[in-house]
Amino acid sequence: MIQTALIMLAVGVFAGIAGSILGIGGGMIITPILTLGMGLNIKYAIGASIIAVIATSSGSTIAYLRDNVLNLRVAMFLEIATTTGAIVGALLTGVLDPKYLYLLFGCLLVFSGWNMYRKLRRGSEVLQRVEPDKIASKLKLNGTYFDKAENKNIDYQVENVPAGFSVMFGAGVASGLLGIGSGAFKVMAMDTFMKMPLKPSSSTSNLMMGVTAAASATVYFFNGAILPGIAVPMALGILVGAVIGSRIMQILPARWIRIVFIPIILYIGLQMLFKGLGVHF
Amino acid sequence: MAQNKSTANEMAQVETIIGRILQVGVIFSAIVMLIGLVMFLITGFSGYNGSYVPRRMGQILVGTWQLRPYAIMMLGVYCLILTPVLRVVVSIYAFYKEHDHLYVAITTLVLFILLVALFIGING
Numbered sequence: 001m002i003q004t005a006l007i008m009l010a011v012g013v014f015a016g017i018a019g020s021i022l023g024i025g026g027g028m029i030i031t032p033i034l035t036l037g038m039g040l041n042i043k044y045a046i047g048a049s050i051i052a053v054i055a056t057s058s059g060s061t062i063a064y065l066r067d068n069v070l071n072l073r074v075a076m077f078l079e080i081a082t083t084t085g086a087i088v089g090a091l092l093t094g095v096l097d098p099k100y101l102y103l104l105f106g107c108l109l110v111f112s113g114w115n116m117y118r119k120l121r122r123g124s125e126v127l128q129r130v131e132p133d134k135i136a137s138k139l140k141l142n143g144t145y146f147d148k149a150e151n152k153n154i155d156y157q158v159e160n161v162p163a164g165f166s167v168m169f170g171a172g173v174a175s176g177l178l179g180i181g182s183g184a185f186k187v188m189a190m191d192t193f194m195k196m197p198l199k200p201s202s203s204t205s206n207l208m209m210g211v212t213a214a215a216s217a218t219v220y221f222f223n224g225a226i227l228p229g230i231a232v233p234m235a236l237g238i239l240v241g242a243v244i245g246s247r248i249m250q251i252l253p254a255r256w257i258r259i260v261f262i263p264i265i266l267y268i269g270l271q272m273l274f275k276g277l278g279v280h281f
Numbered sequence: 282m283a284q285n286k287s288t289a290n291e292m293a294q295v296e297t298i299i300g301r302i303l304q305v306g307v308i309f310s311a312i313v314m315l316i317g318l319v320m321f322l323i324t325g326f327s328g329y330n331g332s333y334v335p336r337r338m339g340q341i342l343v344g345t346w347q348l349r350p351y352a353i354m355m356l357g358v359y360c361l362i363l364t365p366v367l368r369v370v371v372s373i374y375a376f377y378k379e380h381d382h383l384y385v386a387i388t389t390l391v392l393f394i395l396l397v398a399l400f401i402g403i404n405g
Contacts, residue, residue, distance in 0.1 A: 005321075051361065051362070054361055054362060054365060058361070058364050079369075079391045080390055080394070083395060087398050087401060090401075140381075140383075210364070214363070215394065215395055215398040218362060218395075218399050218401075219398060219402040221336065221362060221402065226355075227334060228351050228354035229321070229354075232314045232357065232358065235311075236315060239307065239311055
């Protein structure tokens with residue numbers, strides 16, 4: 001029992017660091033480790049994972065708030081979409097066969113890996129020029145952030161708010177269904193659709209994950225998917241890892257972070273797909 | 282431009298308040314979870330028979346009072362879940378203080394959706 005708790009604590013620290021650096025909430029790392037690595041039922045893994053998502057989000061937000069990277073209005077506005085989606089997702093989980101959860105999870109990881117690779121090919125991070133957008137101005141979504149690597153304040157504008165909002169609803173469904181922060185979708189909604197720079201997208205996504213996860217975690221909490229012996233040491237490890245991770249992220253350039261994680265994410269995604277398809281090797 | 286500047290200053294204030302709330306909430310939850318975990322590890326007993334996990338609010342509170350490790354751990358988990366909810370509540374107040382009615386409405390809507398989730402969780 002002590003051994004299980006210590007392993008969970010260590011997994012938590014690792015997932016906290018990796019999750020906050022990538023803006024993926026740790027959930028995408030935890031569920032594969034618990035199911036593939038430790039043979040836990042995927043529903044309990046999802047339960048532990050959604051708690052870990054909240055811990056990562058709250059833990060790393062503490063650091064981001066001090067550093068003024070985050071866009072609070074963007075977060076608030078888009079949370080309307082993510083929390084609604086999270087409820088829909090949590091309701092779906094009770095209905096679906098676990099093998100579909102594995103398949104969806106695998107697809108999600110492969111997609112995330114591909115998405116990160118695609119951005120890598122686009123080259124180093126360049127701030128896109130964006131046309132003044134009526135909805136964005138009306139909702140006061142444009143912002144400024146301080147970039148530590150470049151050591152200056154960067155002003156940015158956002159556009160295409162309806163598309164970003166729709167993708168956020170999907171991100172919420174994925175979060176509630178699979179117990180993940182679905183940060184890849186959130187970051188994509190903000191940086192690909194709304195043209196926000198990566199760093200504010202990533203930390204805003206981190207903040208939103210907590211609120212989104214709270215919606216589905218409440219459902220999981222009362223339906224018995226949360227095992228304290230697993231979720232608690234995991235969450236405590238995550239808190240420590242998230243604080244360390246958010247420090248590392250501001251020093252490392254975004255490109256290196258991605259290069260390190262793409263093959264790992266692709267590999268784990270394929271493993272989850274095989275498990276969902278019932279292939280053993 | 283002047284208006285942009287004041288919006289930026291206001292946001293910095295809101296973010297500081299919210300940061301503090303999150304910090305207090307997370308640290309409090311972590312302490313409760315840690316106490317439960319340490320008790321569980323020392324005694325090697327969850328406080329309940331077999332693999333039973335208390336999950337009704339009443340059970341958790343009574344179990345915490347009786348110092349049952351799983352009840353304390355679940356209480357900590359529940360506090361952690363409430364931390365982002367608390368953030369939303371404080372944001373409503375902060376936007377209200379800034380006379381940003383649009384964001385008071387937006388944030389209140391988010392809180393309402395979270396309350397719907399709570400209702401579904403308890404009754405579902």
